[in-house]
Amino acid sequence: MSSKDEKNLTQVVDKIAKMDEPRRSTMQRVHDVITAAAPTLKPRIWYGMPAYAMSASTPALITLRNDERLNLAITEKAAFRAAGGVDGQLMPAAWYFETVDDATEKRIAEIVRSVVD
Structure with missing residues (x-):
């Protein structure tokens, strides 16, 4: 890991x-899921949010927000694929959550892998 990657990871962890708890524990769990599901993504701060990109110098593909609700989002820099089916041309790009159970963890990992595959 380069020194820039280490610095960026430290900023995200910080x-x-x-x-505040319980959000801290929830966001740490989501961070751990993201880094395990896509170890090639590099954590970094993107517009003040924890985010994940292909490198320290490329735009973020995934962001985590801690606003009124916790949010996992795919940025416009990720390759979008139309959802098809009843959603037509819409592409799901953000998911809100308050807690993370095993099923949610599994779905987050699937979403993250879909961005890097």
Whole structure:
């Protein structure tokens, strides 16, 4: 891991550590899921949010927000595929959550892998 990647990872971990409980634990769990599901993604801060990109110098593909609700989002920089079916041309791009159970963890991992595959 390069020194830039290490610095960026530290910034993301610090950002999560500054959150109040129980959100801190939830966001840490989501961070762990993202880094395990797509180890090639590099954590970084993107517009003040924990985010994940292909490199330290490329735009973020996935962001985590800690606003009124917790949010996992795919940025416009990710390759979008139309959802098809009843959703037509719409592409799901954001998911809100308050807690993470095993099923939600599995779905987050699927979403993250779909961005990097």
